[in-house]
Amino acid sequence: LMQLSIPLNFIGFIYREIRQAMTDIEQMFDLLDVKEEVTDRDGASALAVSDGKVTFDDVHFSYDANRPILKGISFEVPAGKTVAIVGPSGAGKSTISRLLFRFYDVQQGSIRIDGQDIRDVTQESLRAAIGMVPQDTVLFNDTIAYNVRYGRPSASEDEVAQAADLAQIGTFIAALPDGYRTMVGERGLKLSGGEKQRVAIARTILKAPPVLMLDEATSALDTQTEQEIQAALDLVSRGRTTLVIAHRLSTVISADEIIVLQDGRIAERGRHAELLVAKGLYASMWDRQREATEAEEKLRRARETD
Numbered sequence: 001l002m003q004l005s006i007p008l009n010f011i012g013f014i015y016r017e018i019r020q021a022m023t024d025i026e027q028m029f030d031l032l033d034v035k036e037e038v039t040d041r042d043g044a045s046a047l048a049v050s051d052g053k054v055t056f057d058d059v060h061f062s063y064d065a066n067r068p069i070l071k072g073i074s075f076e077v078p079a080g081k082t083v084a085i086v087g088p089s090g091a092g093k094s095t096i097s098r099l100l101f102r103f104y105d106v107q108q109g110s111i112r113i114d115g116q117d118i119r120d121v122t123q124e125s126l127r128a129a130i131g132m133v134p135q136d137t138v139l140f141n142d143t144i145a146y147n148v149r150y151g152r153p154s155a156s157e158d159e160v161a162q163a164a165d166l167a168q169i170g171t172f173i174a175a176l177p178d179g180y181r182t183m184v185g186e187r188g189l190k191l192s193g194g195e196k197q198r199v200a201i202a203r204t205i206l207k208a209p210p211v212l213m214l215d216e217a218t219s220a221l222d223t224q225t226e227q228e229i230q231a232a233l234d235l236v237s238r239g240r241t242t243l244v245i246a247h248r249l250s251t252v253i254s255a256d257e258i259i260v261l262q263d264g265r266i267a268e269r270g271r272h273a274e275l276l277v278a279k280g281l282y283a284s285m286w287d288r289q290r291e292a293t294e295a296e297e298k299l300r301r302a303r304e305t306d
């Protein structure tokens, strides 16, 4: 039996290694989003960002021809301002961020940055201009320093540490036994959702893009983590054109405009206080959200005192 179990163990080892390698490749594709749905047109020029105004002009889009997802969306994010997108699940919020990155082309209307149609510029220059803080960040199987530096590979050690501090993850990293050399990812130290998001924020701070796209986590974070992440996000979005798929009250309260999506259309728009007064979809959404958050907090406190 011994003789058999060694090769079996070995096969198991090989199998795990291959599976891990596959996961790495899949994650890399996710990260780079190498779905080549669109191509640069002949003679496409580099996007010239002056102040970073983003315009969605009567945007229509569907993944499948017979099921429209966005049915004529128009809004503008003025340079340096923050627009929050809210709405029920499946309303098309993430689709808006995918279109801004030009993972797909719009079927009608246009998306422009500083007046340039994103279909007329190179994808490389477009993606260099936009920083993305996704809901769930995929980490490379490498050191935490490598993962932060990914935002700007030429960054020095000091710059990496500075970005981590600004993203409120510096103290956490410094306290690890191997500090910045700690291996993370599937094979290394597992980070929590909030920690991973702060790594993504640190990356974005290093990248320093003129346009920022945030996708807030839907999952409840504890109050302290939420406050730390909010502080880091406020810092990175200050003075940058920011489009945020918002799930947190704190984000929408301070947004310059809130767009409420429903069934592929803009159902309501305005600032937080105005929308509350309007007592429409937005007001009822946030009432429910507040109740849910309070219930979760209560549950957490009850667990802590157990």
Ligand code: ATP
Residues within 6 Å of the ligand: 063, 064, 069, 087, 088, 089, 090, 091, 092, 093, 094, 095, 096
């Ligand atoms: P949530 O808050 O749940 O993340 P959302 O508002 O971000 O939702 P989207 O992810 O933009 O919603 O999806 C909008 C609609 O498009 C959904 O009905 C979804 O099923 C559909 N959809 C999303 N991605 C694809 C795709 N790749 N192919 C086909 N349909 C898709």
